[in-house]
Amino acid sequence: MSVLKRPLITEKSQGLNSQGKYTFEVSMGSNKIDIAREVEAMYGVTVSSVATIRQYGTTKSRMSKSKVSTGRTSTIKKAIVTVKEGDLIDFYADL
Template sequence: MSVLKRPIVTEKVAGLNSQGKYAFEVDLKANKIEIKKAVEQLYGVNVKQVNTMRVIGKSKTRSSRGRFVTGRTSTYKKAIVTVAEGEIIDIYGEA
């Protein structure tokens, strides 16, 4: 089981990157200590702080062939990781 699933790349998170904050989708059962260790091991940075939140799945409805199809998006856990000052995580793969 991997603690980190994927980095979250949105405009809002890109604005936080200048402050040394990065967002990741993590396993629902992962705690802050596990997330901190995983980020430090994978990216080789010193993590100063980890904030977590559960994003509850939303109910979605759409029309298909004249009928309504309802479903639900998945619930996931998001972690905002603050790294030590002067350190960066290269999520975008820039050289």
């Protein structure tokens, strides 16, 4: 099973790309060492630091004509990877 699930491409994460920081969604059981090894192997860059964040799921409700529908969003783990100065990860290279 892969440690990296997908890159997170949002306005805020695109702003961090100019500083050499890239955001990924990772598996819940992964640690910083595993994440750094996977990014180095997959993208061919040198990782200088990794910061991890758990974004806990929240309860959401929606009203319809007949009832209230309630659910919960998923809990995910994010990693912000800082690469060595001069290295670049291009997510759009394969498109």
